[in-house]
Amino acid sequence: MCGIIAHIGEDSALSPLITGLEKLEYRGYDSAGVAVKNGSGLDVWKCSGRVSDLKNSIDDVETKANLGIGHTRWSTHGPPTDTNAHPHTDVSERVAVVHNGIVENYERIKEILIGEGYEFTSDTDTEVIPNLVSYYLDRGNEPVAAFQHTIEDLEGSYAIAAVIDGNDSIYAARQGSPLVLGVGDDEYYLASDVPAFLDHTDEVVYLEDGDMVEVMTDGVTIVDENDQLVQREIEQVDWQPDETGKGQYDHFMIKEIHTQPTSLQKTIEGRLDPDEGTTDLDVDMDLSDIDSVHLVGCGTSYHAALFGASLLNRCDVSARAIRASEYDLNTGTPSENALFIAVTQSGETADTLGALRRANDAGVDTIAVTNVVQSTAAREADEPLYIRAGPEIGVAATKTFSSQAVMLTLLGQHISSVNADASRVDNLDQLVSDLQELPDAVEQTLQTSDAARLAKKYLDNDSYFFIGRGLGCSVAKEGALKFKEITYEHAEGFASGELKHGPLALVTEETPVFAICADDCEKTVTNAKEAQTRGAPIVAVSPPSHAIADTADEHLYVPEMHPVCSNLLANVQLQLLSYHCATELDRAIDKPRNLAKSVTVE
Incomplete structure (x- = not known):
């Protein structure tokens, strides 16, 4: 949840920041923003909505700023508004910060800073961070010391990147939230995930909890949780840039379904x-x-x-x-x-x-x-x-x-x-x-699936039930989760035998039941028949030779294999079903509402 990108190098930072945010949008798409150091202050652009909205708002901007930070947000504290979007700054816009995670003691810090005359405009916990850096700067600390004191004051989980006017470094820290360093030719990146900068470099330093980093054009300094200078190993990732497009x-989603053989x-x-x-x-x-x-x-x-x-x-x-x-x-x-x-x-x-x-x-x-x-x-x-x-x-x-x-x-x-x-x-x-x-x-x-036709046939039903036993039960639950995630329709997965212990009361002719029978499961056939007698259409997800084929109203066939493999093939059919239903409903398939890819807060 939430994506961080930062860049410093010889060329303009704005383009790699926007590209990085586009690569990270799966981590959050409530709002987005960037801040760059322009030589005479900090320029900040941010807005609620998608990264494309941010990109459109700065398409005509020209800047030679060679360092900056960016963020795409999945809201925790405060609704997705322009004001709550990151980066956040102190009132003088001397410090800009992007943050992933939760500052658990932000209310206490905010109260202290308000008492010292610092002002706040957002609903977020993040806003205390730039103001706290500013607080320490105002008391004569050098930027690196001000950032370090700020990190020491924070409680919770976080990944943070910050820029300070008048200083040519990016400061960052991680504690419980992911942050990686990309090492390129005469340039460096910081990001929540490798795909953000994979187009530019495949050399990565995986930062550890407690690490604080100062990134400059000519090098990187890392201090660990014991305030000791450390060297972290540079590793080469084996992902290819085209894998992230x-x-x-x-x-x-459909690309990743179809790349499962690989x-x-x-x-x-x-x-x-x-x-x-x-x-x-x-x-x-x-x-x-x-x-x-x-x-x-x-x-x-x-x-x-x-x-x-x-x-x-x-x-x-x-x-x-x-x-x-x-x-x-x-x-x-x-x-x-x-x-x-x-x-x-x-x-x-x-x-x-x-x-x-x-x-x-x-x-x-x-x-x-x-x-x-x-x-x-x-x-x-x-x-x-x-x-x-x-x-x-x-x-x-x-x-x-x-x-x-x-x-x-x-x-x-x-x-x-x-x-x-x-x-x-x-x-x-x-x-x-x-x-x-x-x-x-x-x-x-994938090549023979009938999921697209069945998606149209059973569109706009009241509810969708998925049942299975043993291995098939986990596939049923996963099939229902996938369906509700991207279609926004009600779907539930059950152990087959539980259907008659309550859920059967919800079954009507508008409740398709997808029965996963990828191995020997006579009881699932019986349970499916019980739903069928109440008017529910039954879709068998099974090999063609399975006994349920004679009972079911429709079929999603899988090859006859060992039950482990047949159940995984049944799962592929249910992935396709969910995708095609969501497509028919014109859902935001890769960016389902209220969800993000990686949940890094409890």
Whole structure:
């Protein structure tokens, strides 16, 4: 949530700032703004609305300013207005700041500063930051010291970038919110995420919590949380610039649905041995004595955790999927031999990081299943497992769910192979073989899907139900989440057997029921029939040979494969259904209302 971009170099900063904001708009699109140092003060442009609105307002502006900051906002404190948009300045416009996160003690700081004569105009917590810097400048501190004192006074989570009139540096700090440094030829970038500057450089420094940075045209100084000068390693990201664009597609979401064959191929590469019928996951951690597994995530990542937990339980490994925001309330003290698995695409999700830190404090082994190299989760877990799905820009996660589920499948088989009390999954040889073929099967499903026609047929119904059992239950829940995220229509996912324990009261002829039957699930067929007798149309998401094909009113077919793979193919069909319904309804598919890609506050 919220995107930060900053640039300093020999050329004008305005163009890379705007381009960076366009690349970051998936993180927030309530308002946007930039501030540049023009040699005789700070120029600030900001407005509510999209980055395109900001761009239109400054199209004719010419400036040689070579340093500046920018921001695209997803509102937390205060509504999305011009005044609440970032950057925020002190009353003299000597200091400009962009900020992601929450300043928890801003009310106390604001009260003190008002008492000292400083003025405030917005509803945001961010506005205390430039005024606090100004406060320290007014007391004779040099800019770097004023910024450092300000950071020391703040409580909460934040990523901050600031510019100060009369000074040729950008100052930045991070604590609990992502901030990365891009290193180019005679230029530097700061951003919430790598895609913001990937067109310019693929060399990245991943800043750590507690880091404070001064970026100048001729170098960078980093001070850690102990006020010690540190050198952070420069790493090269393997994402390509064209991965962050839409290419031939109308939306990022449909592009990312269609690139799942490639992302899945990268996920499984080097991790399967089809000749031996085994998985080959490189895990250094000793998991032979694990007696329980907690899989923790939010939203789509939680549904992937459900998928992984279901597989582990089938292998006689006690596993629970837990919503990260509820972890401290619903787990108690984990056993000494528990394993904690954080499932997070970005590696920066605040609730998941909070749960990971509690697990680390409890002394249990921790693994992060994540997409972003050197993300906070990857660094703080005992071991990261990267899903290698490439950058995902669409707010509604698609390819990362598939890759997370496959990674958890591989991890589950690794655990069952080294744990004496566990058993191997049914038909392991077939699973390994079918995982190898999964990218091609996804491509086949994409090319033959009937989701576009069914989207039109069932448009404007009262509600949409998705049901499944076991692995299919997690797919049903994810299908419903995807549908409601981008169509704004009411949708719910249920374990099939729960339909008759309340939700059946809502079923009418205007309530299509999508039954996920990608494996042996007679009870789901029975539950679907119960809804059908109440007038509900039934759409089977299944192989053509499944028994439900004779019952259903419509079908979304998937190839006949091992249940793990068939359920993931069912998920692809539901992604397409959601996309095509949203298209028919003319929704803002890549920028659904009230949502942002990465939720970095609790």
